[in-house]
Amino acid sequence: SPQTGAVQDILYHFNLGTKTHNLPAMFGDIKFVCVGGSANRMRAFAQFMHQELGQPGHVDDIRDICEETDRYSMFKVGPVLSVSHGMGAPSISIMLHELIKLLYHSRCRDVILFRIGTSGGIGLAPGTVVITDKAVDSFFRPQFEQVVLGKVIVRSTELDEGLSKELLQCSTELPDIPTVIANTMCTHDFYEGQGRLDGALCSFSTEEKLEYLRKAHEAGVRNIEMESTVFAAMCRMCNLKAAVICVTLLNRFEGDQISTHHDVLVEYQQRPQGLVAHFIKKRLGLMA
Numbered sequence: 001s002p003q004t005g006a007v008q009d010i011l012y013h014f015n016l017g018t019k020t021h022n023l024p025a026m027f028g029d030i031k032f033v034c035v036g037g038s039a040n041r042m043r044a045f046a047q048f049m050h051q052e053l054g055q056p057g058h059v060d061d062i063r064d065i066c067e068e069t070d071r072y073s074m075f076k077v078g079p080v081l082s083v084s085h086g087m088g089a090p091s092i093s094i095m096l097h098e099l100i101k102l103l104y105h106s107r108c109r110d111v112i113l114f115r116i117g118t119s120g121g122i123g124l125a126p127g128t129v130v131i132t133d134k135a136v137d138s139f140f141r142p143q144f145e146q147v148v149l150g151k152v153i154v155r156s157t158e159l160d161e162g163l164s165k166e167l168l169q170c171s172t173e174l175p176d177i178p179t180v181i182a183n184t185m186c187t188h189d190f191y192e193g194q195g196r197l198d199g200a201l202c203s204f205s206t207e208e209k210l211e212y213l214r215k216a217h218e219a220g221v222r223n224i225e226m227e228s229t230v231f232a233a234m235c236r237m238c239n240l241k242a243a244v245i246c247v248t249l250l251n252r253f254e255g256d257q258i259s260t261h262h263d264v265l266v267e268y269q270q271r272p273q274g275l276v277a278h279f280i281k282k283r284l285g286l287m288a
């Protein structure tokens with residue numbers, strides 16, 4: 001970008017900057033970045049990684065690097081950065097602009113990014129982990145459209161196939177993480193945008209909903225969430241290896257409401273985290 005070499009760069013939503021912080025000293029050793037919607041999940045993931053990597057100190061001492069702002073949360077555990085991105089494309093897009101600049105200013109090399117999230121499944125048992133093959137839009141196209149200067153720019157959402165396969169291999173080495181590689185549909189809404197009948201507004205019938213989900217299934221889509229296309233597109237444009245790993249909370253052929261018990265949902269959310277932790281430990285040569 002023409003501006004990243006400027007005298008000062010302020011990463012406003014992180015409350016970090018090149019003049020105020022020694023970014024290479026703070027982040028220069030980062031090799032893995034994990035992102036997900038919720039700040040609490042990303043804190044829990046950092047605490048989990050702290051244990052998994054046998055880091056010194058107490059988990060309760062892992063502080064939110066962005067605590068001065070409540071837009072995003074960020075935690076660092078050795079070579080792993082865990083960052084929240086909120087819900088939807090605009091929120092993750094802003095975060096990724098600043099994250100990618102942070103990695104650039106910190107002179108990080110060979111970083112892998114993972115989105116560890118939740119999703120609605122299509123024809124899968126709840127709790128199944130989906131590693132994204134193609135991230136597709138609501139028309140099942142593997143692309144992300146961004147309006148720039150009043151014009152639509154179309155970017156490819158292709159992800160790293162080798163990385164996805166390596167993650168699938170990791171899932172076979174762990175107990176109780178049913179995992180598939182499949183297409184993920186990214187929408188701009190949780191309710192009507194995902195064909196839900198239970199929003200404040202609904203403009204279609206049950207049969208029309210099911211027909212859309214069937215079409216998605218035919219296009220190889222097995223889960224629906226709200227950030228994968230922009231995440232894939234931005235990482236690809238910046239030559240960063242990336243993967244999307246989301247657990248399904250329900251089977252959308254069977255309903256719209258997420259009525260599963262809270263404890264079960266918490267366990268489901270830990271599945272992508274366990275998978276990525278296993279991958280990271282293998283990459284770091286920490287497996288027995």
Ligand SMILES: O=P(O)(O)O[C@H]1O[C@H](CO)[C@@H](O)[C@H]1O
Binds near residue numbers: 086087119
């Ligand atoms: O589990 P996270 O990462 O929050 O992501 C999913 O959950 C949110 C909707 O509940 C959307 O942001 C969707 O993409």
Ligand SMILES: O=c1cc[nH]c(=O)[nH]1
Binds near residue numbers: 194
């Ligand atoms: O159905 C779901 C569940 C989680 N996240 C989504 O975007 N959709």
